[in-house]
Amino acid sequence: MTARPPLASRLEGFGASIFAEMTALAVSTGSVNLGQGFPDYDGPPEVLRIAREQIDAGANQYPPGTGIADLRLAISEHQQRFWGLRHDPDTEVLVTMGATEAIAGALLGMLDTGDEVIMFEPLFDTYAACVSLAGAVLSPVTLRPDANGRFCFAEEDLRRAVTPRTRMILLNSPHNPTGTVFTREELQTVADVATANDLIVVSDEVYEHLVFDGGRHIPIASLEGMAGRTVTVSSGGKSFNTTGWKIGWACGPAPLVNAVRMAKQLFTFAGGTPFQPAIAAGLRLPAGYFESLADDLQAKRDVLMSALAHAGLEPYASAGTYFVGADVRARRADGDGMEFCRAMPAACGVVAIPAGVLYTPANAAEGRHIVRFAFCKQMPTIEEAARRLAAWK
Numbered sequence: 544m545t546a547r548p549p550l551a552s553r554l555e556g557f558g559a560s561i562f563a564e565m566t567a568l569a570v571s572t573g574s575v576n577l578g579q580g581f582p583d584y585d586g587p588p589e590v591l592r593i594a595r596e597q598i599d600a601g602a603n604q605y606p607p608g609t610g611i612a613d614l615r616l617a618i619s620e621h622q623q624r625f626w627g628l629r630h631d632p633d634t635e636v637l638v639t640m641g642a643t644e645a646i647a648g649a650l651l652g653m654l655d656t657g658d659e660v661i662m663f664e665p666l667f668d669t670y671a672a673c674v675s676l677a678g679a680v681l682s683p684v685t686l687r688p689d690a691n692g693r694f695c696f697a698e699e700d701l702r703r704a705v706t707p708r709t710r711m712i713l714l715n716s717p718h719n720p721t722g723t724v725f726t727r728e729e730l731q732t733v734a735d736v737a738t739a740n741d742l743i744v745v746s747d748e749v750y751e752h753l754v755f756d757g758g759r760h761i762p763i764a765s766l767e768g769m770a771g772r773t774v775t776v777s778s779g780g781k782s783f784n785t786t787g788w789k790i791g792w793a794c795g796p797a798p799l800v801n802a803v804r805m806a807k808q809l810f811t812f813a814g815g816t817p818f819q820p821a822i823a824a825g826l827r828l829p830a831g832y833f834e835s836l837a838d839d840l841q842a843k844r845d846v847l848m849s850a851l852a853h854a855g856l857e858p859y860a861s862a863g864t865y866f867v868g869a870d871v872r873a874r875r876a877d878g879d880g881m882e883f884c885r886a887m888p889a890a891c892g893v894v895a896i897p898a899g900v901l902y903t904p905a906n907a908a909e910g911r912h913i914v915r916f917a918f919c920k921q922m923p924t925i926e927e928a929a930r931r932l933a934a935w936k
């Protein structure tokens with residue numbers, strides 16, 4: 544070993560994963576793990592079948608760098624069918640290794656050292672590290688609960704976050720971890736700020752089909768004047784319960800998508816050959832599939848939320864995604880969500896994630912008392928968690 548620590552300074556502070564710690568606790572205590580944000584059930588059988596057939600048919604070598612043509616076509620058709628967006632499948636659609644690579648590619652492909660990116664916090668865990676890797680600067684705008692427990696931003700906070708160095712806004716709606724689905728008015732505010740300051744918008748829409756209570760996801764690219772400055776990112780993981788396949792995409796104007804491609808080709812070049820035709824078939828499933836996906840999750844959300852409320856863990860609102868937040872202060876006077884999550888597995892047999900780690904360090908106090916529960920589990924698993932929460936003295 545050399546004397547100098549091996550970790551690049553740009554990655555300092557992004558190491559310790561709370562997800563690993565909480566998963567280990569779940570295993571050692573035999574707890575119901577509602578920390579991890581992935582389903583414990585399979586996706587549509589026809590999608591799984593195509594992947595198996597593709598492997599047998601020899602689809603096991605590198606795909607084209609931009610993705611298999613029929614998947615790019617299916618993504619383009621999907622964007623038009625659901626959201627009325629038009630993208631040329633050859634120049635305006637890029638297949639990536641999950642939404643994660645599309646976001647990393649967008650940040651590393653379009654930001655220069657010192658450029659500023661506005662993001663709404665709490666944040667999905669890879670965003671801040673990618674900003675740091677790009678040598679860019681993260682300007683957080685904090686989402687706070689309103690009287691109905693719905694997390695939203697103050698327009699003046701967003702406007703104040705813009706400086707002459709601001710280059711981009713990274714948006715995530717439906718939002719992980721708060722479950723907020725941005726309204727048309729909120730998106731218009733973001734669009735107005737982006738347009739007035741000539742900013743690029745990167746929009747992470749991986750939960751586009753997981754919206755509850757008859758609500759509707761609105762891609763910011765569909766707002767007037769926004770298609771020309773927006774990269775829309777999504778993936779098949781959350782829509783088809785195939786999070787391990789890592790088939791994602793970026794759609795937008797050719798120069799922006801090309802910048803994403805320039806970076807992403809250096810990460811993986813391309814991958815997931817047998818999964819790409821399977822996700823193409825998923826994207827072409829009838830509307831009923833997507834509706835029942837959301838209805839099924841909504842029922843699980845409802846069971847979990849009422850159990851949380853009965854256990855004195857007041858849940859916030861959740862209009863979409865896999866997640867609901869809860870306030871621990873009624874059960875833990877010091878409001879320490881981290882210690883709460885460390886103690887809950889032994890005390891109650893349920894695991895959650897402290898949301899404080901999903902804020903920028905300077906604002907961690909904003910989320911200290913909030914813990915995140917995932918309800919993307921089989922109903923018996925959710926019901927078992929509910930029983931344990933109910934029995935928790």
Ligand SMILES: *Cc1c(COP(=O)(O)O)cnc(C)c1O
Pocket residue numbers: 640641642643644667715719747749777778779780781786789790791
């Ligand atoms: C799950 C998730 C991702 C990652 O998507 P992959 O396709 O698995 O890379 C990105 N953004 C958000 C908000 C997520 O919750």
